[in-house]
Amino acid sequence: MNRRTSKILMVGGIFIAAAAVITIAVVLITNSALSKAQYNDNRINSSSSILNQNNDSFHQDIQSQEDIITSVLPANTELEEITIKSSMLTKGNLILIDKDCKVPEEYADADYPSIYVKGSSYVVRSTEMYLQQEALDKLQEMTDAAASDGIEGMLIVDGYRTQEKQQRLFDEGIEDLVDQGMSEEEATEKTAQRVAKAGYSEHQIGLALDFDLHKINYDDFADTDFAKWLDKNSWKYGYILSYPKKAEDMGVMYEPWHFRYVGEGHAKYIHDNGMMLNEYIEMLHEKGNIIIQDEDGNNKWYVQYIKAEEKGDTKAYIPKGSEYTVSGDNMGGYILTAVLE
Numbered sequence: 001m002n003r004r005t006s007k008i009l010m011v012g013g014i015f016i017a018a019a020a021v022i023t024i025a026v027v028l029i030t031n032s033a034l035s036k037a038q039y040n041d042n043r044i045n046s047s048s049s050i051l052n053q054n055n056d057s058f059h060q061d062i063q064s065q066e067d068i069i070t071s072v073l074p075a076n077t078e079l080e081e082i083t084i085k086s087s088m089l090t091k092g093n094l095i096l097i098d099k100d101c102k103v104p105e106e107y108a109d110a111d112y113p114s115i116y117v118k119g120s121s122y123v124v125r126s127t128e129m130y131l132q133q134e135a136l137d138k139l140q141e142m143t144d145a146a147a148s149d150g151i152e153g154m155l156i157v158d159g160y161r162t163q164e165k166q167q168r169l170f171d172e173g174i175e176d177l178v179d180q181g182m183s184e185e186e187a188t189e190k191t192a193q194r195v196a197k198a199g200y201s202e203h204q205i206g207l208a209l210d211f212d213l214h215k216i217n218y219d220d221f222a223d224t225d226f227a228k229w230l231d232k233n234s235w236k237y238g239y240i241l242s243y244p245k246k247a248e249d250m251g252v253m254y255e256p257w258h259f260r261y262v263g264e265g266h267a268k269y270i271h272d273n274g275m276m277l278n279e280y281i282e283m284l285h286e287k288g289n290i291i292i293q294d295e296d297g298n299n300k301w302y303v304q305y306i307k308a309e310e311k312g313d314t315k316a317y318i319p320k321g322s323e324y325t326v327s328g329d330n331m332g333g334y335i336l337t338a339v340l341e
């Protein structure tokens with residue numbers, strides 16, 4: 001007997017326990033129909049009639065989220081309410097950083113672990129390079145897999161940058177060009193095509209890194225076996241190529257060496273659909289939610305965009321009991337990811 005069947009038996013069988021049922025905190029939706037109308041009929045005829053009398057606002061919440069959630073999740077999905085703290089707005093793996101989305105202040109001088117880890121399959125240009133822990137763990141897995149596929153000489157040349165370091169890189173870029181005889185204005189414009197202004201680089205949130213290979217120039221990186229391997233496999237470890245060729249249409253340089261950690265399911269979707277992170281987030285804003293399948297075609301991740309309440313915490317729903325994570329999108333919303341069983 002599964003959890004749901006036993007719950008129904010419990011509700012149906014014990015009239016005297018009605019008072020106790022009212023107090024059940026977890027949301028239970030018995031959606032056994034496909035259309036909204038059928039769903040509503042079903043709901044009224046089933047166990048929620050007791051809830052109806054007691055918690056109208058609760059039902060309005062369900063109404064507003066029901067369209068979204070039942071559009072992609074199977075019938076009979078039980079939901080559980082969660083609370084998202086507003087502090088999450090600037091945290092998580094899906095924080096968008098681009099020329100319009102600034103790095104949140106808390107990242108300016110963060111304390112992340114060193115990319116230099118003994119026994120790694122890669123070497124580092126400096127021991128003073130850093131990455132967020134989850135991204136670092138996945139980097140180890142990814143490069144171990146690349147090594148066992150025969151990739152040699154993997155090198156990491158940059159990771160997390162403080163606000164100060166990003167500023168320094170930008171200033172140095174301008175200086176170099178001025179030294180070559182360019183005007184200050186022209187040098188600034190040229191540098192901005194190659195280096196993000198301080199406060200607008202993905203490197204500043206500790207989720208991005210630059211690869212290279214021994215004795216290979218950045219310019220030749222795209223043609224290496226390592227670059228080809230990454231292109232084919234990085235999504236399995238939650239990494240995406242931030243600036244593919246199409247980035248050039250948006251005035252950003254193609255960077256075959258620059259990878260960004262976003263998490264496993266998201267990386268798969270972004271890779272499969274040839275997207276960039278900003279396009280993925282825009283798509284989530286538009287669609288509201290999606291299901292992402294794993295490699296074998298099984299529904300694995302439920303992903304939902306939730307606009308943040310203007311003040312305080314925001315309520316959302318997940319499939320009951322599922323493991324989930326929440327990330328801000330750096331645009332006033334959250335992206336909820338629940339792992340489906």
Ligand SMILES: [Zn+2]
Binds near residue numbers: 258
């Ligand atoms: Zn980079």
